[in-house]
Structure formats: structure tokens, C-alpha cells
Amino acid sequence: MSGTNSERELLAEGPAIILVEPQLGENIGMVARAMANFGLSELRLVNPRDGWPSDKARAAASKADHVIDATRVFDTLEEALADLNFVYATTARERYGFKPVRSPVVAAATLRAKFKAGEATGIMFGRERWGLTNEEVALADEIVTFPVNPAFASLNIAQAVLLMSYEWMKGGLEDLAETSFQPLEQKPATKEQLFGMIESVEEALDARGYFRPAAKKPKMIDNLRAVLTRRAYSEQEISIMRGVFATFDRYSRKSPRGKAGPWQDLDGVDDDTDGA
Amino acid sequence: MSGTNSERELLAEGPAIILVEPQLGENIGMVARAMANFGLSELRLVNPRDGWPSDKARAAASKADHVIDATRVFDTLEEALADLNFVYATTARERYGFKPVRSPVVAAATLRAKFKAGEATGIMFGRERWGLTNEEVALADEIVTFPVNPAFASLNIAQAVLLMSYEWMKGGLEDLAETSFQPLEQKPATKEQLFGMIESVEEALDARGYFRPAAKKPKMIDNLRAVLTRRAYSEQEISIMRGVFATFDRYSRKSPRGKAGPWQDLDGVDDDTDGA
Numbered sequence: 362m363s364g365t366n367s368e369r370e371l372l373a374e375g376p377a378i379i380l381v382e383p384q385l386g387e388n389i390g391m392v393a394r395a396m397a398n399f400g401l402s403e404l405r406l407v408n409p410r411d412g413w414p415s416d417k418a419r420a421a422a423s424k425a426d427h428v429i430d431a432t433r434v435f436d437t438l439e440e441a442l443a444d445l446n447f448v449y450a451t452t453a454r455e456r457y458g459f460k461p462v463r464s465p466v467v468a469a470a471t472l473r474a475k476f477k478a479g480e481a482t483g484i485m486f487g488r489e490r491w492g493l494t495n496e497e498v499a500l501a502d503e504i505v506t507f508p509v510n511p512a513f514a515s516l517n518i519a520q521a522v523l524l525m526s527y528e529w530m531k532g533g534l535e536d537l538a539e540t541s542f543q544p545l546e547q548k549p550a551t552k553e554q555l556f557g558m559i560e561s562v563e564e565a566l567d568a569r570g571y572f573r574p575a576a577k578k579p580k581m582i583d584n585l586r587a588v589l590t591r592r593a594y595s596e597q598e599i600s601i602m603r604g605v606f607a608t609f610d611r612y613s614r615k616s617p618r619g620k621a622g623p624w625q626d627l628d629g630v631d632d633d634t635d636g637a
Numbered sequence: 638m639s640g641t642n643s644e645r646e647l648l649a650e651g652p653a654i655i656l657v658e659p660q661l662g663e664n665i666g667m668v669a670r671a672m673a674n675f676g677l678s679e680l681r682l683v684n685p686r687d688g689w690p691s692d693k694a695r696a697a698a699s700k701a702d703h704v705i706d707a708t709r710v711f712d713t714l715e716e717a718l719a720d721l722n723f724v725y726a727t728t729a730r731e732r733y734g735f736k737p738v739r740s741p742v743v744a745a746a747t748l749r750a751k752f753k754a755g756e757a758t759g760i761m762f763g764r765e766r767w768g769l770t771n772e773e774v775a776l777a778d779e780i781v782t783f784p785v786n787p788a789f790a791s792l793n794i795a796q797a798v799l800l801m802s803y804e805w806m807k808g809g810l811e812d813l814a815e816t817s818f819q820p821l822e823q824k825p826a827t828k829e830q831l832f833g834m835i836e837s838v839e840e841a842l843d844a845r846g847y848f849r850p851a852a853k854k855p856k857m858i859d860n861l862r863a864v865l866t867r868r869a870y871s872e873q874e875i876s877i878m879r880g881v882f883a884t885f886d887r888y889s890r891k892s893p894r895g896k897a898g899p900w901q902d903l904d905g906v907d908d909d910t911d912g913a
Contacts, residue, residue: 397789424719455818457871466813506816508806513673515699520671523796524803537742540782542731544738555670567639597735625870 375529376472377403378522379448381497384410384489390429391419392486397425399526404432405483420484436499439442439487446480447472449519450493451499453514454542459493461503468505469528471623473562484525486518532576547595554599559589561603651805653759654678654798655717655724657773658875660686660765666697666705667795668762673701675802676809680708680761681717698867707745714761714773722747722756726769726777727797729790734771737779745804746779762794823871830875837879841886 378396378440383406385390393404406413411433422429435441442448447470456462463471472482485501487493507516507524516524531537563582574580594602612618643753654672659665659682669680682689689710698705711717718724724745732738739747748758763769774780783792783800792800807813839858848854870878888894 394791398792400786423793424790425791435680457821459820459823459871460819462816462818464814464816466807486790504820506818507803508810508815508817509674510676511817513701514672515701516674517699520674521795524797527783527800530786538740539784540738540740541784541787542738542782544735544780545733547735549800582658593842595735626676 375401375476375482376449377405377481378447379405379407379483379485379527380409380439380518381407381438381485381493382410383518384409384571386415386417386423388489388518389415389432389522390418390423390425391420393418393425393428395519395523396526397428398523399530401526401529402428402430402431405624406434407438408436409434409442422617425494429438431543435568438500442483442485442500444481445483447475448483448485448487449503449505450498451505451525452469452487452492452498453505453506453509453516454504456498456504460498463503463505465505465528466523468503469525469532471503472529473532473574482549484522486521489518547597550596550599551596554596555594558603558606559586561610562606565606576586580584621634647717651677651679651752651758652725653681653721653757654760655681655683655714655761656685656688657683657714657761657769658764658796659794662687662691663697664689664765664794665691665708666699666701668798669698669701669704671709671795671799672802673698673704674799675806677802678707678880680704682708683708683714684712685710685715704895710857714776717853718759718761720757721759723751724759724761724776724777725779726761727772727781727783727801728763728768729785729792730768732771732774734774736774736777739779739781741781741783741800741804744779745801745808747779749808754791760798762797765794805875820859821875825876826870826875827873830872831866831870832878833879834875834882835862837886838865838882843881 378392378401380389380392383392389404389406389409396402396404409415411417413432414429419426419429427526433441434453449463450460468484472484475482483504485493486499487497505525507521509516563585566572566585572581592598608618654668654677656665657854659668661780662685665680665685672680675747685691687693690705691710695702695705709717716740725748726736744760752757760781761769761773763773781801783797785792810869839861841909842848842861848857884894
């Protein structure tokens with residue numbers, strides 16, 4: 362699940378991520394990695410405990426060097442926010458104030474709309490151990506909080522950044538069902554193709570004495586057809602199934618395909634198709 | 638952003654998370670922590686490299702002990718999946734097959750629907766370095782893949798589990814805008830309250846000779862009113878603003894509130910309200 366690819370489009374836009382007094386370089390690196398995965402690139406650090414630059418951060422960033430290289434350090438949160446138009450504060454704790462509280466989905470939609478309008482935006486994340494102070498939260502426009510397990514709320518900053526970055530990325534998709542790759546296209550089988558398969562199976566079974574006693578044959582055929590029509594087969598799947606049945610029909614354990622001479626492809630089955 | 642709370646409801650349901658040949662105990666622990674945050678509890682390991690139980694896993698799980706304690710180990714993936722009805726395979730790489738490929742949002746909705754129908758479900762995650770083999774993916778019903786930066790796709794397994802767990806949790810929300818806490822309720826101010834504030838400000842400014850030259854007064858009042866009516870103030874905000882203006886009006890630097898005798902609250906301002 363890893364690897365950068367320089368031939369593909371490198372997304373690097375969107376809100377700045379602001380870490381307030383982060384302690385561990387590893388966490389800063391994991392934040393950079395999370396950001397890069399979802400196309401964010403602007404990292405700002407307020408007074409990082411162990412200084413900057415940080416080898417540990419670079420190592421943990423897992424080649425998100427473009428984020429690490431562009432990281433800027435500020436002495437105060439006010440300076441880090443100065444050029445931004447709209448800022449979220451992330452918090453897990455209830456804050457008793459009037460500031461609007463948003464879910465990640467709503468916050469991401471808001472950030473995306475402001476991005477499109479040319480506004481500079483940011484998301485603030487607090488210290489590893491105790492988050493943001495009320496005074497820091499007061500500098501934000503709105504609050505964003507995550508829908509976590511009420512009895513186990515324990516997101517670290519890299520995880521919190523990952524979730525906001527992911528929602529940011531999703532906010533840019535036209536369709537939430539969109540995926541970066543799709544299965545091979547399959548044409549649904551026609552009924553004729555389906556019936557052809559069923560017929561050949563019935564014939565082969567009949568030739569082997571499958572339908573006994575004779576009085577039960579109609580019911581057995583009903584059951585068999587119910588099973589074989591259960592799925593909306595694609596053309597490829599019909600081909601695969603016909604290949605399976607034909608193999609049973611024509612070859613035996615004692616006289617398998619290799620022994621019995623060249624394979625005859627009477628069903629138009631593409632033998633390279635393995636359905637996997 | 639951390640802390641378990643035994644008085645709150647512990648969510649522990651939903652799909653099993655299946656890790657295929659995970660290598661590092663730390664990663665297994667981070668997976669458990671990610672799961673617990675979003676209410677998942679059933680972790681299955683297929684042939685973990687460094688054995689099980691793992692002290693490193695428990696330490697990294699950050700008190701997600703209920704997940705660690707219930708973790709089960711299997712020799713083969715087939716055994717790990719045996720009692721499940723429907724399984725997703727996660728992959729970042731394009732797989733050239735016919736298996737449906739879903740986004741996390743669609744996969745989470747499917748898992749939620751199957752959960753409600755009483756089906757046992759699971760999500761498979763591959764090894765740290767190279768994911769799942771095609772043979773392993775073939776055991777799943779469908780594929781799920783994440784919308785990542787095309788040029789920087791580098792999610793580790795704990796991050797991938799975090800995202801799927803988060804989407805699972807969101808799938809259980811009635812409303813994606815839902816948050817676990819809300820701001821204090823604010824009643825929108827009436828126009829009468831707003832106009833009352835504006836009037837008092839104008840009067841106080843006028844008494845100080847603010848409107849000069851006199852010819853400019855109408856325009857200055859227009860501008861002032863435009864600023865003061867810019868926001869849809871709440872009642873509390875009107876109170877806060879009136880308190881601010883009243884303080885300017887009644888006290889000076891030379892004769893501040895403490896010196897000038899007891900504060901008179903003519904505007905009905907709640908002095909405990911700090912708006913933060």
C-alpha cells in the first residue's frame with residue numbers, strides 16, 4: 362500500500378495544517394504522510410518542542426518530502442494563522458462556548474467551498490497530550506470534532522489529521538462512490554446464453570443418469586434451473602461456467618484433458634479468463 | 638484527544654478486521670486503537686510474523702484492551718473468513734479482475750446494511766509491505782480502495798483500518814452533520830435589540846464628538862450601521878457588545894470600573910458571558 366509515483370499528478374493544495382506545540386518528530390512526520398496521501402501540502406508548526414528540522418519527522422513522513430521541505434515554523438499561533446481567512450480548531454472535548462461545532466463532513470465541505478472562492482484556510486490541531494487551550498480555540502472560526510466511540514476516544518494527532526485530510530480529498534470527488542480503478546467490464550449475459558448453458562448441463566447430466574427416479578425429473582430440473590438462474594451472470598461468467606461443465610462432461614479423472622487429445626472449444630470459451 | 642471513559646457506552650460491534658500476516662506488533666496495536674475509536678472490536682490475525690500475544694501490540698493499542706484481549710489468531714486466511722457471510726478486500730493497487738470495486742463510503746453502507754440484516758462481515762487488510770495477493774483478494778466478495786493522491790499513495794495498515802472504521806462509524810449516524818456536542822444555544826436577537834444597541838452607540842459617540850464634520854454625519858451613521866448590522870447577532874452577543882460599549886462609555890483609563898464605584902448593569906448584560 363505504499364509508493365510515490367512521479368508520473369502521476371501530485372495533488373498539493375487545500376487548507377494549511379497547523380500543529381500547535383507538537384512534541385514528537387515522529388508524529389509530525391506521520392502528519393506529513395497523512396497529508397500527502399490526500400493531497401494536502403502546507404504544514405505549519407507552532408513552537409515544536411524538539412525543534413525543526415527533524416530527522417525523525419522526515420523518516421516518519423515516508424517520502425512525503427515535499428511536505429517536510431515546505432514546513433514553516435512560527436513562534437506563536439497568532440503568527441501561524443495571520444494570513445489565513447478561515448480556520449477550524451479540532452477538539453475531542455466539549456467546549457462550552459458559542460462557537461459553531463461541525464462534523465468532519467461539514468467542515469470539509471466548508472473548506473472546499475472557501476478554497477474554490479480563493480480563501481486561505483487552515484485546520485488547527487493541539488498537543489499530543491492535551492490538545493488546544495480554550496484561548497487557542499477562541500482564535501478559530503469554527504470547531505470540528507470527530508464522531509468517535511463515546512467510551513474510547515483516543516485519536517492521536519496523525520490520525521486526526523488523516524481523517525480531516527481524507528474528508529478534504531473526498532470533498533473534491535464528484536461522486537462519493539468514485540474509485541481510482543474499476544473492475545474489467547462485463548456484459549450481462551442474454552437469456553439465450555443462459556438457457557444454452559442450462560440446456561447443455563441438463564443434457565450432460567441426463568446422459569449420466571442424474572435424473573432418477575424419472576418421476577422426480579421435473580422437480581429436479583426446476584431446482585437445477587433455480588440454482589443456475591440465481592445470479593445475473595455476465596457473458597464471461599457464462600463462458601467460464603460452460604468451460605467447467607464441458608470439462609466434467611468430456612474428461613474423466615482416468616482420462617483427463619491432456620491425455621484425451623486437443624481441447625475443443627465448442628462453447629466459445631476464452632480459456633485465459635479465470636474470473637479472479 | 639485521548640482517554641477511555643467507562644461511564645460512556647462502549648461501542649463494540651460491526652465487521653471483523655482481518656490482518657493477513659501482519660509483521661509489526663506496533664501496527665497491530667495501532668489497528669486495535671483505530672478500531673476502538675470507531676466502535677469496532679473484532680480483530681483477527683492470520684499468521685502474524687512475530688507471534689501472539691504481543692506486548693508491543695498492547696502498548697501501541699493505547700488501552701484498547703478489549704480489542705487486544707479478544708483478538709484471535711488463525712493459520713490460514715480461509716479459516717479466518719470461514720464464519721463470515723460477506724468480506725471486503727482492501728487494496729491500493731489496481732487488480733485486473735471482475736470483482737466489484739467500491740469506495741469506502743459505499744463499502745461502509747453495504748457493511749452497515751448487512752450488519753442490520755444479521756450477516757457476519759469482515760474487511761481484509763494485507764501485509765505492511767505488499768498487501769494482499771491476488772489469491773487472497775479472490776476470497777473476498779468485493780474490493781474496497783481509498784481515494785488517495787495519485788502521486789503519493791502511502792497508507793499504512795493502521796491508517797487504512799482507521800479510515801474504514803471511521804466510515805463504518807459514520808454509516809451509523811443518522812445525519813453526517815451530527816456532532817457529539819453542540820455550542821451553547823443562542824437565540825437570534827430581535828431587530829429591536831439590535832436597534833437599541835446601535836442607538837446607544839450612536840448616542841455615546843455623538844456625545845464624544847465622533848460625528849465630525851457635521852455634514853458627514855449621515856454617511857458616518859450609514860457606515861456604522863452597516864458594520865453593526867453585518868452579522869446576525871444572537872441575544873447573548875448583543876449583550877456582550879452592549880457591555881463593551883457601555884464600558885467605553887462610562888469608564889476611562891484614568892477612572893476605570895473598579896475605581897468608579899459599583900458596576901451598574903443597565904443593559905441586562907450577563908457579566909459571566911464571555912463569548913468564548
